[in-house]
Amino acid sequence: MAHFQIKLFTQQKQFSVTDNTFSVPGSSTCTELNDLVNKLLSEDKDESTRSDFDFLVNDEFIRTSLVDHVETKGLSSESVIDVEYLQRKQAPELKHSFQQPDWISSIKTTEKFIITGSYDCAVTVWDRVTTKQLVSGIGHSEPVKSIAIINYNSDEKKQKISFVSTSQDQHAVIWTYNSSTNQLSSLFCCKGHSKSVECAASNEKKSIFATGSWDSTIKVWSSSVTPEEDTQEVINSSKKKFKSGKKSLTRTAKVTLSGHTEVVSALTWLNENEICSGSWDHTIRIWDIDTAVEKSHMRGMKSILSLDYSHLSRLVVTGNTDRHVRLWDPRSGEGAVVKCNLTSHIGWVTSVHWAPNDSHTLVSGSLDNCVKMWDTRSPKAPLYDLQAHTDKVMSVDWSLPDIVASGGADCKVFTFTVNTGAVDNVY
Amino acid sequence: MKKKRPLSELQTSILGENEENLFTNKPIEEEESENEEENEENDDSMLGEEDSDVEEGEEVNEKSTEPTQHTEEKKETSEVVAKINEKLEKQTEDNDNDTSDEEDSRNTVGNIPMQWYEDFPHIGYDLDGKKIAKPIRNNDELDKFLDKMDNPEYWKTIHDKTTGRDHVLTEEELSLVNRVQRGYFYDAKYDPHEPYVDFFTNEKMLHPINNAPAHKRSFTPSLVEKRKVGKLVHAIKMGWLKVGKPKQDDEEQIKFYDLWADSHSELARQKMHIPAPKPALPGHEASYNPPPEYLPTQEEIDQWKEDDPEDRKFDFIPEKHDALRRVPQYPKFIQERFARCLDLYLCPRQRKMKFNVNPDDLIPDLPKPRDLRPFPTVQALCYRGHQAMVRTISVDTTGQWLASGSDDGVVRIWEVQTARCVRELKIDEKEAIKCISWCPNTSVCLLAITVDTKIIILNPYIGDRLVAQATDSLLQSYEPNEEEEEQSGSKSEKSNSLIPPWRSVETGLEYQDGYRLVITHPKAVSKVTWHAKGDYFAATVPNNSNAQVFLHQLTKRRSQNPFSKCKGAVQSVLFHPNRPFFFVATQQYVRVYNLVKQQLSKKLLSNAKWISSIAIHPGALYKHTGDNLIVGSYDCRLSWFDMDLSSKPYRTMRYHKRAIRACCFHRKYPLFASAGDDGSIVVSHGMVYSDLMQNPLIVPVKVLKGHKVDRNLGVLDCCFHPHQPWIFSSAADNTIRLFS
Structure with missing residues (x-):
């Protein structure tokens, strides 16, 4: 077996070793390299703490043997190979699971709460720590399809959270939850879509949010929680849609973006005035909100079910109606816009979410009952399979660095804790 | 490690077993298909009987062998014992090689009948040539019997003739004996069904397998050739060899080919030589001293x-x-x-002409399936919930909702994307839902359901609210036209029983369920088909003597029976998407009527015995193409008709092993599919060109499997998603599946 000259380096300062060249057999895998690094570290520091590392060659994780990896990457086996290593991410641990009466279509986490939208037309607020159901509100007459957090007031005493839910009843509803009074109230009903509203996304400043619908349009709405000029009062008793019996106000869309030819299934904001939308017509379009025009579009081969943008890696990740998770570069207009295919799922990928503090990791949920955590540098195999669901996964969320939440057709919400210690040191 | 599947294998998996069909010429296929059909039917029946016979036979055998099982086994095992002994010897050899101190007591007599040593006190010789004494054994029958009764290991004890000792078989050896007795492979580790690795693809590749550079030798001039050329040059120089024939003056004369010139020549005789028939060779029986048998x-x-x-x-x-x-x-x-002389004299003087045909030329040049994407390839979702077989499905025009009807009278509406059942309606307690169909008009939200003798027009209140409300107001705004009423009244006196009555549901529980109109027919309705514009719909009422087809108009709530006489039992009817044609499929023919001129315009001969379903290519909607029709039949055949070409099928495809239940076209992609009782759906690429001179391109691309066959019923209905290259299928296993 051929030997390789490798040079080890790391960006995690606490694990750095001396700059030497080592000759290792080609058959060595991560375990052998791990032993090597651990031995070097223990020599330097005289400590017996052992930690696991992952190894990168050419920005891709070594998952098989070194020789296989080098061959597939087409590197020369003669020259010295630079091997980067970093501390292995610890496996996420299942923390909580709680049951809902019906399928969960959407889930969002905040520091204190978990908000779910479900097929029994209700939005529910849960306490994240105690996993108690705090309050549930019915503001729709059809199943809720998605939820987006608008504003979160983290003030200790006066905790208030506002969010928007969209439903198959063609409306989006803006809610506020006040933790001190434990009251969930629907403030505004956003009317304008002519078919079921599939997705919603709120921008960074929390001033506006966008919704995408089966009528193939995207509408942008103001997300302020105070009544504006364009709202009208509607007496609920006439329609009996709102069981709360309180007054609810109607809001109309600021901007309507049309261009997609089929259902707009996913939305995400790129920056303050650019929104990215994915549709069943196989395209991803980027829109300018100020001028309400389409700036560019990327064409794929499959319908898009979910979409997320990371400000750290500046990449868009999509879940499609096949088994791949695709990474797109929204800045490159033409050519090969699909940067990478992450393949391990065996069903449609219904939901994707980037890690909030890491430019490489993301989670995806699929119809194959599996939630997978990915590192973009390891496209063939996921980092971890989070197998807890017994039916289709409909939604995953990784809004907070240390918690991944998922909900699905088995009516259960699962939360996983992610250890972010090592990652924080790097980024 | 997963082995790479070679391309050819992949292709076969895509094409399934239909590849052969694909490569045969059309006329041959047709001829064969009829014969095959008959054969297959016979075969089937024969097989069925045989199977049952064999099973019974086996049972009987087992019973008869039971009492004597031990002895039988022992006999069989004795054959295997030799093998085990060999193995044992090898083991001992190995041991001996390791430890030379041990005494070597191997018997070296070799593979000879051991009864030769029966009368001797020894059983053979060891390596040094010393006699090996027979071990003392009790050969008493009583002892044997007692041993049989007492020793629990008796059944696996065998007598080794070469050593004269008893040997108790180990677990390993027992499993070996078992395998050999069952006719399995000797080696347990050997897997005869390993995935076959085809190292070389059957397709012509761009690059050769061996890309070694040409040898240096091929560039240097050959010495042998040089010498030969030298000799020739020398011969020419010396005048021994004349180069170039002197030209004769024949050019002026016109050459005629004498056809009969060599008809009597020796050459002609040789050319026409037919070898004499050979006499049969003598066998053993012709010998002067044949073997006794x-x-x-x-x-x-x-x-x-x-x-x-x-x-x-x-x-x-x-x-x-x-x-x-x-x-x-x-x-x-x-x-x-x-x-023999008579044989030679009377032997047939016949020359067989041999054709040298390149087999590649016989195969039509079809594109590869992977170049014809997109088409459905894998199962994406399974819609579970029905309690009985799902006979019919329909996708609404937006592609968001899927309606299905099952045999226990339940209609369900599903969200396509998530397989969530959003509505469940119990239409009838006993009767099955035969057919369900969304109105193709996008400005109304209506679902036509046939159950028993009724067609129910339902507003499921799903999708766009405004559309649903508009639909209701449209239906409510209907005011019966008095003149027409009178007219129809006068007509109805003649044929009152024939025209089905309409009943409008305006209040009550039924209204809340979504019932809007109910049309009751004289007999059970089997199918309902909408016109593309969504105003007219046609109902098929088989077994109703002369009125087997009814045309209903939604806006005027009128019904008519277009045919005064129906030839044959009507199986299915279909509207042309934009021209006033009406297709009526009876058991063997498809008749095309012109609704404006009210006359028969064409009659298509399907060559099938019993048509099950028809579908029309939607190309006529979008661009100027001719009309293309597919016809599925219960005798496993799918026929493609090009109506401009002829009234016979342009191509007949036999990709299903059992009856075809449903066939359909995709509205946007050049795809069509057929589903059958063998539980498979065959998706084919069917490209129709706007150039009328070019024939349609038909390539089978995928066989989708997944449904279970239940009570000889497989997939009962299939339909494509209106916008995506996906196909839905419903089957007798109570599920609906989505393939994407």
Whole structure:
């Protein structure tokens, strides 16, 4: 077996070793390299703490043997190979699971709460720590399809959270939850879509949010929680849609973006005035909100079910109606816009979410009952399979660095804790 | 490690077993198909009987062998014992090699019948040539019996003849014996069903397998050739060799080819040479001293004499002679010579013409399936919930909702994307939902359901609210036209029983369920089909003598029976998407009527015995193409008709092993599919060109499997998603599946 000259380096300062060249057999895998690094570290520091590392060659994780990896990457086996290593991410641990009466279509986490939208037309607020159901509100007459957090007031005493839910009843509803009074109230009903509203996304400043619908349009709405000029009062008793019996106000869309030819299934904001939308017509379009025009579009081969943008890696990740998770570069207009295919799922990928503090990791949920955590540098195999669901996964969320939440057709919400210690040191 | 699947294998998996069909020429296929069909039917019936016979036979055998199982087993095992002994010997050899101190007591007599040593006190010799004494054994029958009763290991104890000792079989050896007895492979680790790795693809690749550079030798001039050329040059120089023939003056004369010139020449005779038929070679029975088994008994000789000469196996009686010189004169010599001369004289003078056809030329040049994407390939979702077989499905025009009807009278509406059942309606307690169909008009939200004798027009209140409300107001705004009423009234006196009555549901529980209109027919309705514009719909009422088809108009709530007479039992009807044509499929024919002129415009001969379903290519909607029709039949065939070409099928495809239940076209992609009772759906690429001179391109691209066959019923209905290259299928296993 051929030997390789490798040079080890790391960006995690606490694990750095001396700059030497080592000759290792080609058959060595991560375990052998791990032993090597651990031995070097223990020599330097005289400590017996052992930690696991992952190894990168050419920005891709070594998952098989070194020789296989080098061959597939087409590197020369003669020259010295630079091997980067970093501390292995610890496996996420299942923390909580709680049951809902019906399928969960959407889930969002905040520091204190978990908000779910479900097929029994209700939005529910849960306490994240105690996993108690705090309050549930019915503001729709059809199943809720998605939820987006608008504003979160983290003030200790006066905790208030506002969010928007969209439903198959063609409306989006803006809610506020006040933790001190434990009251969930629907403030505004956003009317304008002519078919079921599939997705919603709120921008960074929390001033506006966008919704995408089966009528193939995207509408942008103001997300302020105070009544504006364009709202009208509607007496609920006439329609009996709102069981709360309180007054609810109607809001109309600021901007309507049309261009997609089929259902707009996913939305995400790129920056303050650019929104990215994915549709069943196989395209991803980027829109300018100020001028309400389409700036560019990327064409794929499959319908898009979910979409997320990371400000750290500046990449868009999509879940499609096949088994791949695709990474797109929204800045490159033409050519090969699909940067990478992450393949391990065996069903449609219904939901994707980037890690909030890491430019490489993301989670995806699929119809194959599996939630997978990915590192973009390891496209063939996921980092971890989070197998807890017994039916289709409909939604995953990784809004907070240390918690991944998922909900699905088995009516259960699962939360996983992610250890972010090592990652924080790097980024 | 997963082995790479070679391309060819992949292709076969894509095409399934239909690849052969694909590559045969059309006319052959048609001829064969009929024969095959008959054969297959016979085969099926034969097989069924055989199977049952065999099973019974096996059972009987098992019963009879049970009491004597032990002895039987022992006999069989004795054959295997030899093998085990060999193995044991090898083991001991290995051991001996390691430890030379141990005494070597191997028997070296070799593979000889051991009964030769029966009378000796020893059983053979060891390596040094010393006698190995027989071990002391109790050969008493009583002892054997007691041993059999007492020793729990008796059944696996065998007697080793070469060592004379008893050997208890180990677990490993027992499993080996078991495998050999069952006819399995000797080696347990050997897997005969390993995935086959085809190293070389059957397709012509762009790059050769061996890309070694040409040898240096091929560039340097050859020495041998140089010498030869030198000799020739020398011969030319010396005048020994004349180069170039002197030109003759024949050019002026016009050359005619004499057709008959060599008809009597030697060459012609040789060309026409037909080898003489060869006489049969003599066998063992013709020998002067044949082996004893060839000699006939007295009975056989008598039989031979009684038989007619034509019935005899040989035309002589084999005889045994001690020596060649005792063989008497052959009496039939002259006769046989004469017969041989007759054979030569009367042998057929026929030349067989051989064609040298390149087999590749016979295969039509079809594109590869992977170049024809997108098409559905894998199962994406399974819609579970129905309690009985799902006979019919329909996708609404937006592609968001899927309606399905099952045999227990339940209609369900599903969200396509998530397989969530959003509505469940119990339409009827007993009767099955035969057919369900969304109105293709996007400005109304209506679902037509057939159950028993009724067609129910339902507003499921799903999708766009405004559309649903508009639909209701549209239906409510209907005011019966009095004049028409009168007219129809006067007509109805003649044929009151024929025209089905409409009932409008305006209040009550039924209204809340979504019922809007109910049309009751004289007999059970089997199918309902909408016109593309969504105003007219046609109902098929089989078994209703002359009124088997009814045309209903939604806006005017009118019904009519377009045909005063129906030839044959109507199976299915269909509207042309934009021209006033109406297709009526009876058991063997598809008749095309022009609704404006009210006359029969064409009659298509399907060559099928019983048509099950028809579908029309939607190309006419979008661009100027001719009309193309697919017809599925219960005798496993799918026929493609190009209506401009002929009234016979342009192509007949036999990709299903059992009856075809449904066929459909995709509205946007050039795809069509057929689903059958064998539980599979065959998706094909069917490209129709706007150039009328170019024939449609038909390539089968994928066989989708997943549904279970239940009570000989497989997939009952299939339909494509209106916008995506996905296909839905419903089956007798109570599920609906989405393939994407």
